[in-house]
Amino acid sequence: MQLTLWSYEGPPHIGAMRIVASMEGVHLVLHAPQGDTYADLLFTMIERRATRPPVTYTSFQARELGGDTAELVKTSVGEAFERFKPRVLLVGEACTAELIQDQPGALARGMGLPVPVLSLELPAYARKECWGANETFYQLVRGLLKPRVPEAGRHPEPRPADRRPRANLLGPTALGFRCRDDVEEVTRLLASVGVDVHVVAPLGATPEDLLRIPEADFNVCLYPETADQTCLWLERMFGQPTVKTVPIGIGATRDFLDEVGRIAGIDVTDAKSPISSRMPWYSRSVDSTYLTGKRVFIFADATHAVAAARMCAEELGFTVVGIGTYAREFARDVRECAKRYGVEPLITDDYLEVEKRATELQPELMLGTQMERHIAKRLGIPCAVISAPVHVQDFPARYAPQMGFEGANVIFDTWVHPLMMGLEEHLITMFREDFEFHDAATASHLGSRVGTSRPAEGGSESQSAAEPADSPVDSPVQADASTVIWAAEAEQELKKIPFFVRGKARRNTERFAAEQGIQTITVETLYDAKAHFGR
Amino acid sequence: MSVQQLGRVSAAGDALPVVVRERGQRQVFCGLAGIVWLHRKIQDAFFLVVGSRTCAHLLQSAAGVMIFAEPRFATAILHERDLAGLADCNAELDRVVAEVLERRPDIGTLFLVGSCPSEVIKLDLAKAAERLSGVYRGRVRILDYSASGLETTFTQGEDACLKALVPELPQLPSGERSLLVLGTLPDVVEDQFARLFAELGIGPVHFLPPRRTTEFPPLGSGTKVLLAQPFLGETARACEARGASLLTAPYPFGAEGTLGWLRAATEAWGVTGEVLDAVTAPAIARAQRGLAHHRASLAGKRISFLPDSQLEIPLARFLRRECGMELVEVGTPFLDRQLMAEEMRLLPEGVRLTEGQDLERQLDRLREDRPDLTVCGLGLANPLESEGLRTKWSIELVFTPVHGFDQAADLAELFARPLRRAALLRV
Numbered sequence: 024m025q026l027t028l029w030s031y032e033g034p035p036h037i038g039a040m041r042i043v044a045s046m047e048g049v050h051l052v053l054h055a056p057q058g059d060t061y062a063d064l065l066f067t068m069i070e071r072r073a074t075r076p077p078v079t080y081t082s083f084q085a086r087e088l089g090g091d092t093a094e095l096v097k098t099s100v101g102e103a104f105e106r107f108k109p110r111v112l113l114v115g116e117a118c119t120a121e122l123i124q125d126q127p128g129a130l131a132r133g134m135g136l137p138v139p140v141l142s143l144e145l146p147a148y149a150r151k152e153c154w155g156a157n158e159t160f161y162q163l164v165r166g167l168l169k170p171r172v173p174e175a176g177r178h179p180e181p182r183p184a185d186r187r188p189r190a191n192l193l194g195p196t197a198l199g200f201r202c203r204d205d206v207e208e209v210t211r212l213l214a215s216v217g218v219d220v221h222v223v224a225p226l227g228a229t230p231e232d233l234l235r236i237p238e239a240d241f242n243v244c245l246y247p248e249t250a251d252q253t254c255l256w257l258e259r260m261f262g263q264p265t266v267k268t269v270p271i272g273i274g275a276t277r278d279f280l281d282e283v284g285r286i287a288g289i290d291v292t293d294a295k296s297p298i299s300s301r302m303p304w305y306s307r308s309v310d311s312t313y314l315t316g317k318r319v320f321i322f323a324d325a326t327h328a329v330a331a332a333r334m335c336a337e338e339l340g341f342t343v344v345g346i347g348t349y350a351r352e353f354a355r356d357v358r359e360c361a362k363r364y365g366v367e368p369l370i371t372d373d374y375l376e377v378e379k380r381a382t383e384l385q386p387e388l389m390l391g392t393q394m395e396r397h398i399a400k401r402l403g404i405p406c407a408v409i410s411a412p413v414h415v416q417d418f419p420a421r422y423a424p425q426m427g428f429e430g431a432n433v434i435f436d437t438w439v440h441p442l443m444m445g446l447e448e449h450l451i452t453m454f455r456e457d458f459e460f461h462d463a464a465t466a467s468h469l470g471s472r473v474g475t476s477r478p479a480e481g482g483s484e485s486q487s488a489a490e491p492a493d494s495p496v497d498s499p500v501q502a503d504a505s506t507v508i509w510a511a512e513a514e515q516e517l518k519k520i521p522f523f524v525r526g527k528a529r530r531n532t533e534r535f536a537a538e539q540g541i542q543t544i545t546v547e548t549l550y551d552a553k554a555h556f557g558r
Numbered sequence: 559m560s561v562q563q564l565g566r567v568s569a570a571g572d573a574l575p576v577v578v579r580e581r582g583q584r585q586v587f588c589g590l591a592g593i594v595w596l597h598r599k600i601q602d603a604f605f606l607v608v609g610s611r612t613c614a615h616l617l618q619s620a621a622g623v624m625i626f627a628e629p630r631f632a633t634a635i636l637h638e639r640d641l642a643g644l645a646d647c648n649a650e651l652d653r654v655v656a657e658v659l660e661r662r663p664d665i666g667t668l669f670l671v672g673s674c675p676s677e678v679i680k681l682d683l684a685k686a687a688e689r690l691s692g693v694y695r696g697r698v699r700i701l702d703y704s705a706s707g708l709e710t711t712f713t714q715g716e717d718a719c720l721k722a723l724v725p726e727l728p729q730l731p732s733g734e735r736s737l738l739v740l741g742t743l744p745d746v747v748e749d750q751f752a753r754l755f756a757e758l759g760i761g762p763v764h765f766l767p768p769r770r771t772t773e774f775p776p777l778g779s780g781t782k783v784l785l786a787q788p789f790l791g792e793t794a795r796a797c798e799a800r801g802a803s804l805l806t807a808p809y810p811f812g813a814e815g816t817l818g819w820l821r822a823a824t825e826a827w828g829v830t831g832e833v834l835d836a837v838t839a840p841a842i843a844r845a846q847r848g849l850a851h852h853r854a855s856l857a858g859k860r861i862s863f864l865p866d867s868q869l870e871i872p873l874a875r876f877l878r879r880e881c882g883m884e885l886v887e888v889g890t891p892f893l894d895r896q897l898m899a900e901e902m903r904l905l906p907e908g909v910r911l912t913e914g915q916d917l918e919r920q921l922d923r924l925r926e927d928r929p930d931l932t933v934c935g936l937g938l939a940n941p942l943e944s945e946g947l948r949t950k951w952s953i954e955l956v957f958t959p960v961h962g963f964d965q966a967a968d969l970a971e972l973f974a975r976p977l978r979r980a981a982l983l984r985v
């Protein structure tokens with residue numbers, strides 16, 4: 024038993040739903056009680072999908088237990104088939120059905136439907152959402168393509184010289200982070216080096232599209248969390264190589280192009296610095312100097328966490344002070360990455376541990392999921408969202424990819440925005456004695472709302488799932504009710520520190536004093552603390 | 559499934575509407591969703607669901623992930639090894655409870671909430687609550703109820719929770735009388751009702767659930783029970799079993815419903831109709847002024863309710879009689895004929911009333927009917943909007959103050975807003 028307040032991932036059948044909701048022409052019959060139908064709202068409210076996920080829930084009740092739940096499965100399968108006419112039918116069970124063991128997959132198979140019926144094993148008491156998505160996609164691709172696997176030892180035909188190389192983009196799903204725009208951006212990126220995208224799956228794919236996967240020269244594993252098993256199998260069975268670099272960030276995008284070039288046998292040099300790639304110059308421009316060494320804590324799925332760490336360190340000049348993931352299946356990648364930056368990796372699905380680590384680290388920026396947004400809000404730390412799970416505001420109307428050169432532009436804007444603009448920071452420092460620049464004056468973009476006190480914590484409890492989040496920039500936390508005392512001159516000195524870092528200076532000094540057993544904070548202590556924390 | 563219209567069942571009396579019962583796929587929350595508002599109301603209670611990752615995910619989705627304070631609910635998620643043996647499972651539960659109570663020393667009552675998985679593996683939470691009560695006696699009260707989707711639909715979770723509180727209520731000394739109002743009401747509404755009862759000379763008045771579990775109301779044969787929510791049948795019957803008597807009334811939605819509801823109490827207390835009229839006249843006038851604003855957008859518009867919260871029938875009555883809407887179909891997940899008797903009388907003859915759900919067929923009817931407004935759950939709202947149907951999410955009806963005279967206009971506004979918006983948009 025595990026005590027859970029908030030969770031990063033749903034059960035594995037939610038992963039299966041993400042696959043079928045991404046596709047057309049497939050339908051999932053889920054053996055589950057009525058309450059499990061809540062899952063539809065994730066797709067229709069959070070992602071604002073205009074159609075219900077193609078899922079039929081058997082909705083069994085207590086009175087059917089031990090009696091006709093099996094019959095209910097058959098009726099549900101029959102009716103779902105009649106109504107939705109899927110070209111592939113999947114059958115799975117949610118947690119409760121797993122316990123009553125009706126074998127819905129076998130029941131459905133026995134019905135002699137004229138389409139492929141795939142039975143999913145989704146161990147609800149051992150696995151989670153990403154695993155379920157990965158497994159479902161794999162079962163689907165394998166189930167459809169198995170009859171077409173060439174005999175062992177038969178290699179794929181080389182690409183005719185007059186045909187452009189073809190790639191499949193595998194892994195984007197419903198409820199994924201920015202998948203829609205990443206697909207478009209990577210398609211453009213590949214077009215820029217003369218590669219055609221053949222099949223995108225599961226997002227927007229039909230069963231027939233899946234059958235065309237082997238016609239491409241290679242696969243791009245866009246989201247390993249959902250597609251690595253599939254790519255591996257295709258590599259083994261069809262000899263299709265996999266491009267494994269995930270093109271998030273300038274460096275990774277260039278590496279991605281190199282990898283594509285190597286696999287496709289083409290020259291990609293000209294595509295590596297398009298004029299639309301503004302991020303490198305923005306990062307080099309003088310106003311970005313203030314970004315140097317900003318301390319960042321990253322917690323996300325493995326792919327986005329690792330990519331973010333590289334961007335932070337190499338492309339924005341931040342300092343990675345912590346990194347972690349909730350995706351245990353991919354923990355190894357994050358551990359390796361943590362080693363590279365000399366930090367302790369945090370592998371957990373308990374958001375309280377993440378909060379604890381964030382509190383200890385006191386980063387200047389948090390990059391995370393919806394959950395970290397809330398942690399950051401509580402701690403008064405600027406935050407940007409970089410990975411699922413996300414909320415409604417992370418499905419923007421505008422084009423906002425994370426991948427490729429445009430993705431890097433977008434990321435520069437979104438990560439730097441919560442930090443104060445350099446020029447503004449200088450101005451405030453310059454005018455800090457000016458009567459108009461004081462703690463109570465609010466930043467220009469915040470309007471007059473934040474100057475007054477914000478609603479108490481918990482004030483936004485029990486908002487419904489679709490309500491928008493608060494602004495990404497949050498008010499600083501209240502000063503600690505600490506036992507240490509501030510000497511009058513120290514207090515005066517503190518007031519000379521620009522207000523937007525004053526809260527932090529106060530906290531750090533008090534922490535330093537507490538650690539050193541200092542009772543009264545003097546000007547001396549203030550500067551000792553400053554030296555101690557190195558800023 | 560198939561067209562499982564289990565016969566046409568006529569509700570008591572001939573003039574009453576005919577109810578069509580349906581079975582099939584549903585699109586509703588299970589009773590766990592009630593925790594979202596119950597934990598806000600009972601401020602010293604903690605709800606520990608013993609269930610699966612699905613249950614945790616449902617709670618989180620129903621609450622919205624917008625809560626950034628540490629919530630007073632959590633899930634003890636069962637893992638593979640918990641399924642191996644019940645002895646270990648109980649030991650694990652004790653450990654998790656200890657962890658919760660250590661984190662939250664401010665908790666007065668801990669509810670162990672059963673789910674589908676805990677029921678199927680026959681984990682006896684009543685026994686566990688008893689065992690743990692022994693351990694934490696004098697410090698924390700430990701109760702249990704089941705909100706599993708096998709047995710409860712959405713608001714029935716509150717019924718199960720309140721029913722678990724009934725045995726805890728102190729005895730009302732014989733010879734004394736009191737009014738007990740059942741059902742979670744926002745504090746502001748509760749205070750309005752308390753003032754009205756005081757002006758009417760009715761008292762003492764208590765509310766269940768209380769704001770804190772240290773303030774349990776008494777219960778006994780002198781207790782008159784008045785339901786503020788229509789979905790509390792089990793709790794009402796548990797109160798009756800302890801000698802209390804149930805007042806029959808419509809539910810306090812709209813001016814008419816609220817007046818009828820108060821009248822039931824005045825009659826029980828022997829307060830005259832003149833007093834009732836005098837006390838309520840200003841509030842009724844205010845409600846009517848407020849309603850007038852929205853009647854223009856609502857009158858003559860056709861509305862359908864998909865089965866969800868059991869509030870459908872009282873709300874349909876309000877929207878028809880006070881806002882002039884036309885009822886196309888009124889679906890309810892479960893129809894308690896006894897508790898709904900007064901409301902059914904106020905529905906027009908021939909209204910299409912359905913109990914239970916067979917989702918796809920219901921949607922077929924909806925597409926055929928094309929009402930101006932459909933009340934439905936969050937999962938269905940956007941897909942229906944994309945088909946050109948205007949919708950109102952039902953979950954707001956249990957989160958927002960909608961009871962009583964002074965909220966009548968707000969209640970109407972909830973339904974008028976999507977229609978006004980549809981009229982505005984040119985995109």
Ligand code: SF4
Pocket residue numbers: 056057058059118119588589590609610612613614616672673674675705706707708
């Ligand atoms: S329906 Fe059952 S399994 Fe599903 S969330 Fe509700 S209690 Fe949990």
Ligand code: SF4
Pocket residue numbers: 440441442443444447466467468469496
């Ligand atoms: S103060 Fe506002 S406008 Fe200026 S950088 Fe910060 S967020 Fe942007």
